[in-house]
Amino acid sequence: MKADNETLLLRGLAKNDRKAIETIYREHYNLVQALVLKNNGTAEDAKDVFQEAMIVLYEKAKSESFTLTSQLGTFIYSVCRRIWLKRLMHQNRFMIAEEGELELIGVEAEVEEQEQHNHEFATMEKAIGSLGEPCKSLLEAFYLEKRNMQDIALSFGYTNADNAKTQKYKCLMRLKKLFFSTYNSNA
Amino acid sequence: MDELKMLEQIERYINGQMSPDERVQFEQLRKTNPEIDQMVVEHTFFVHQFTHFDEIKKFKSKLNDIHIDLAEKGAIQSTRLQGRAKVVYLVNKYKRVAAIAASIAGITAIALSSLVVSVSPKAPAKEIAQLSRQIDALKRKDQELNQELNQVKNHVTTAPPDITYKTGGTGFLINTKGLLATNAHVIQNASHVVIQGNNGKDYAVQVVFMDMAKDLALLQIVDSSFKAPASLPYAIKQTPGELAEPVFTLGYPRNEIVYGEGYLSAKTGFKGDTMTYQIAIAANPGNSGGPILNKAGEVVGILSTKQTSAEGVVFATQSKFIHRAIDSLRRQDTAFGKVKLPNAGSLKNLDRTQQVKKIKDFVFMVKVN
Incomplete structure (x- = not known):
C-alpha cells in the first residue's frame, strides 16, 4: 500500500505537481533538519540540503527507467546525509553524531551526478547573467516559450522575421561562447 | 551566414519538423560530414542545458515557496530560531572562531604598529x-x-x-x-x-x-x-x-x-x-x-x-x-x-x-x- 502511494507521489513529482511535492516535503523534511542541526549545520543548511535532494529525486522521477529500490524516506535521507557529509568535509569538519538505527542506502553515484548538474546550472546561470538584454529575453522567447519568429520579431521590434533570426543567432553564439568557455575549462 | 542556415536546419531536425525525405537526406549528411554531426550534438546538448536550467530554476523557486508555506502552517518544524535563542545559538557556534580571530587581529595590530614606528622616516620638521x-x-x-x-x-x-x-x-x-x-x-x-x-x-x-x-x-x-x-x-x-x-x-x-x-x-x-x-x-x-x-x-x-x-x-x-x-x-x-x-x-x-x-x-x- 505504502509503495503504491510512493509511486503515485513520484509520478506527481515528475509532473511538477505541487500537491505531491508538498506531501514529500511534509513527511521527510523534519528528519533531515534534525540530522543537519545535530551536525554543525543551521536550519538554512538543512533547507539547502533537502531541496538539493528533492532536485535529485525530481530528475530521477522524470526518467522512465527509474524505479525506487528502497523506501522514499530512506532514499531522501541517504542523499541528504551524503550531501551534508561532503559539505562538511569541504570545510574540514566532520560528522560528530552517528545515528545507528536509521537505514541507509548507497547513493554516491546519484550525488556525484547531482554535483555535475549543479556545476552546469551555475555555469549557465553565470553565462546568462553576463549575456544581458535583449539577448536573454530573445532566447527565452524562442527556446522556452517556443514562440515563432514572426511573433518574436513583432514584440521585440525587429522589422521582419529574418532580422529577428539573425539577432537570435548572434545571441545564441554569444551565450554558447560564454557557457562553453567556463564549462570546458572546469570539466 | 551559411552557419545561420545550417543552425536552422539542425533545429528543424532536432525538433522533428523535417519531412521524411529531408530527414533521410540530413542524416546522410551527418554521416558523411563529422563537422555537421558535431554541430548537431553540441546544439542538442546546449539547448538541453538551456531549457534544463530554466526548469530547475523554476523548480527551486517552487520548493522555496512550499518551504515557506509549510513553515508558516507549522507543518514542518519552524526553521527560524528567534530572539535570544538565536543569539545563544550563534554565540555557541562561533565563540571559538571569534576568540581566535580577535587574538590574531590583536597580534597583527601590535606587530604592524611597531613595524611602522621602526621604518617611518625621521626627518626634522624644519x-x-x-x-x-x-x-x-x-x-x-x-x-x-x-x-x-x-x-x-x-x-x-x-x-x-x-x-x-x-x-x-x-x-x-x-x-x-x-x-x-x-x-x-x-x-x-x-x-x-x-x-x-x-x-x-x-x-x-x-x-x-x-x-x-x-x-x-x-x-x-x-x-x-x-x-x-x-x-x-x-x-x-x-x-x-x-x-x-x-x-x-x-x-x-x-x-x-x-x-x-x-x-x-x-x-x-x-x-x-x-x-x-x-x-x-x-x-x-x-x-x-x-x-x-x-x-x-x-x-x-x-x-x-x-x-x-x-x-x-x-x-x-x-x-x-x-x-x-x-x-x-x-x-x-x-x-x-x-x-x-x-x-x-x-x-x-x-x-x-x-x-x-x-x-x-x-x-x-x-x-x-
Missing part, C-alpha cells in the same frame, strides 16, 4: 619650507606709496584697497564662477588678499574655505570687473596621479608667470603623508598654490611645500581634496550647492606650448598683506 613669497616691498617707489596712501585717505572705495602686499603665492580657477584653489599657508594671517591675473589686473577675493591640515584654501572672486570664462580648459582629477607620471606647473615666483616641469616621484609626501605627493620639480617661493598638471592637462595636485635639505623635492596636496573641500562647503553653505568642478578638460592631445597658452589665463598671483 626641513619643510613653505613656498610663499616675500614680495620685495622696496620695489615700489616712495612716491607711488605716498600717492596710494593719499588715495586711500581721500576715497572710500569697494575696489581692492591699495596696499603693499608683502607675501604671495599662486592660485588657479576651479570653476567658471570665480572660485580659486590655493594653499592655506599662502593666505594665513592675511588681512587682505587680492589676486592678480596674467594681464596684470587685480581682483578682490574672499576666503571661503581653509584647511591648514591639508594646506588647502578656496577663494571666491568678488570683483565685479571679473569676467567669468565660458569653461575651464583643465579637469580636476578625483583619482591620484601615477608614479613617474610627467607633470608641470605654472606659478608666480616672480611678477611673471613661470613654467616648470618634473615628474611624480612618490605617491606619498613628507614623512609618508598620504594626503600629498612628492614631486621632482624646480619650485621657488611663490609657486605655492599653483596647479600640478599631468600630460593630459588634468590637475592632479596643488604645489605646497619643499624640503629645504634636498633640492628639487617638492610636495603637492592631492587634487581629490579640492573635491572634498567643495563637498564640505556644500554642506555648510547652500550658496555653494550648485558648485561644479570641471571633470573633463580640453587639453588632452595638444602639445605643451598650446596647453600652457590655454591654462595661463586661469592661473593667478595671490597677493597677501
